[in-house]
Amino acid sequence: MQNVDVVVIGAGPAGTVAASYLKKQGYEVTILEKEKFPRFQIGESLLPCCMEHLEESGLLEAVKEKNFQKKTGAAFMRGEKRCEFFFSEQFTQGWTWTWQVKRSEFDMTLAQETARKGVDVHFECEVLSVECSADMQTIEYKDAEGAIHTIRSKFIIDSSGYGRVLPRLFDLSKPSSFTPxxxxxxxxxxxxxxxxxxxxxxxxxxxxxxxxxxxxxxxxxxxxxxxxxxxxxxxxxxxxxxxxxxxxxxxxxxxxxxxxxxxxxxxxxxxxGYSIGVKKMWGEGFVMSGNSTEFLDPIFSSGVTFATASGLLSAKMTHRHLQGENVDWKKDYEDVIQKGIDVFRSYVAGWYSGDFQTIVFAREIDSTFKNQICSVLAGYVWDQANPFVKKHDTILPTLAKVIKMKEKEVQQ
Ligand code: FAD
Missing domain, CATH: 3.30.9.100 (D-Amino Acid Oxidase; Chain A, domain 2)
Structure with a gap:
């Protein structure tokens, strides 16, 4: 039976970022991926913040070579109203551009580069069952011919996206509060x-x-x-x-x-009905990243950035754990990822309630506010210096209320 340090389930952005980072630290890593690549996936518009995760995991240069469509901003429209955000005009210091990608090609590039770095990437291998304990994990999977195999690892990162392998097997899914x-x-x-x-x-x-x-x-x-x-x-x-x-x-x-x-x-x-949550993001011998955890809504194109952010952080925590450190998974992993998700939750709620749209389609929008909102749209949702991050749950309704009052006064 094969024994490795880490098994990663899924070769999407979350899985490849996690696997590449761990390989860089010297671990023996295997990815088990259900599909044959290239395969279609939705989630084609990236956010600038994810460039940092691709860079840190050593995948950025390979993606750069593909000359994907450059993305420098986002334009929102409602009838004749229009509001354009440019990532070069941001509050948070960071990347000012990213890409729009066909995921079949983007994910294939990530997977090939991850394999080139020495990660064993097995396509058409579907994880069927998992047994976890403190230091030995047993994973059963089915290959393309239908043969069943078993592999053992010290740790598992579940990056199975919409497949949600561990949330399904361990009954960890939680319904979303959003309208289906x-x-x-x-x-x-x-x-x-x-x-x-x-x-x-x-x-x-x-x-x-x-x-x-x-x-x-x-x-x-x-x-x-x-x-x-x-x-x-x-x-x-x-x-x-x-x-x-x-x-x-x-x-x-x-x-x-x-x-x-x-x-x-x-x-x-x-x-x-893609919006779904998770009761917890980790357990004995495993951690989840990307869409295996929580997916909110596609409106702000945050999915891949959360996949790369959580893929990277889960790998860093796994590294510490394998070095014998006592990792506080709740505080150092789940709470950090949840914080970012909660910021976007307020913006998604604000989009459908109309508050976000009241702000961006207002007659005038304060340029400082616009730059701060732009950083949220670029994925920099962990920057506590940004009031549109720090006060995410109250700032949109409050500002929308003020704008509505002002516009009413102008009309009178
Ligand atoms: P995935 O990309 O889903 O990768 C998971 C991998 O795991 C897959 O390759 C799958 O085959 C594999 N897998 C599943 N089950 C098993 C198993 N049992 N064994 C082995 N392997 C398995 N995000 C954006 O950033 N920008 C957008 O514009 C955007 N638009 C979206 C539009 C819609 C309508 C929706 C629903 C989502 C959108 N998203 C967008 C979100 C995006 O699709 C996901 O957040 C992103 O793909 C998550 O990446 P991941 O690596 O977690 O999972």
Whole structure:
């Protein structure tokens, strides 16, 4: 039976960042990945903060070579209203750009580079069961031929994303407090794209803050277009071979004909009820990272950045644990990751309640506030010097209230 230091479940961004970091520290690491890569994955717009995690785990240079579409900001729109954020105009010192990526290519690059560094990456190996104890973990998995294998490790990092291997096996999932929503999406030809539209993610709000569309441009001239809304709306758009989605994308007024004649690169896919939480992020012999922990909502493109942030921190804590240190997993891992998630939770809630939109679509927005909000949108949600991070739970409703009062006064 094979014995290694660490088994990582899943070769997405969380798993590859964790595995690469640990390999750098000299451990023997195996990744077990259920799918054959390249495989489709949703989550195509990155945030600047994740560049730091890619750099620290030694994966940044390999991604740079792929010349993915550069992303320098985010544009929010509601009817004729528009608010553009530039990552170069930020409160927190950090990266001012990132990429928009087809995840099949991005994740393949991360996995190949991780393997090149010496991590054993086994594709088409699905983890079926796990037995954990203080210092010996036993993992059973099935390979592409259906053969069952067992591998042992000192520690497990579960980065299985939507597969949620350990939350399922150990009954650790927790329902989300958000309304169950869904998304329907495809990649489209984008011949009408302007230079500006190539550098940004475009988000169009409609349906009284309940629904929105993303347009995420790729370097090959195609664009990912997704509609997010209540579960029932997405089911309706997906009926009859996604006719509702196709009609909507081609005729939605705010897109101004951008996709009217665009061919689809594949038939639309949809996903429902993705928001989910976790009772705890660690246990004896294991830790979870990325979407195995909590996923909130796609509105602020925070998923991959949380995957890389938690992948990296989980690896650092695993390193300390394997060095014989007494790691306080709750304080040094879970509370840190939870803090960042909670900041985004306030912004997601603020998006759908309308408070965030009241602020960004106001007649005027104070430039200091805008830069501070921009840092949240860039993923720097651990910067306690930023009042829009520190007071995340109160600042949006308070500011929105003030703006509404001022705008009422102007109207009178
Ligand atoms: P994943 O990327 O899901 O990787 C997990 C890997 O584990 C997979 O390859 C899977 O095959 C493997 N696995 C699963 N089960 C097993 C098993 N039993 N054994 C072995 N391997 C297994 N995020 C952004 O940053 N930007 C966006 O624009 C964005 N848009 C989104 C839009 C929608 C509609 C949704 C729902 C999410 C979006 N996200 C976005 C979130 C993003 O998809 C995830 O947060 C991100 O992919 C999480 O990365 P991960 O490494 O945790 O998991």
């Amino acid at each position: 929503r869904g998304a329907i999406f495809a990649h489209l030809e984008d011949i009408n794209r302007t230079e500006k539209a190539s550098q940004n993610i475009f988000v169009h709000s409609f349906d009284n803050n309940k629904s929105w569309i993303w347009a995420i441009p790729f370097s090959d001239g195609s664009t990912s277009v997704g509609i997010v809304g209540d579960k029932e709306k997405i089911i309706e758009l997906a009926e009859n071979d996604s006719q509702g989605y196709k009609d909507f994308i081609r005729t939605f007024e705010d897109l101004k004909g951008r996709f009217t004649d665009s061919a689809l690169k594949f038939e639309p896919r949809h996903i429902l």
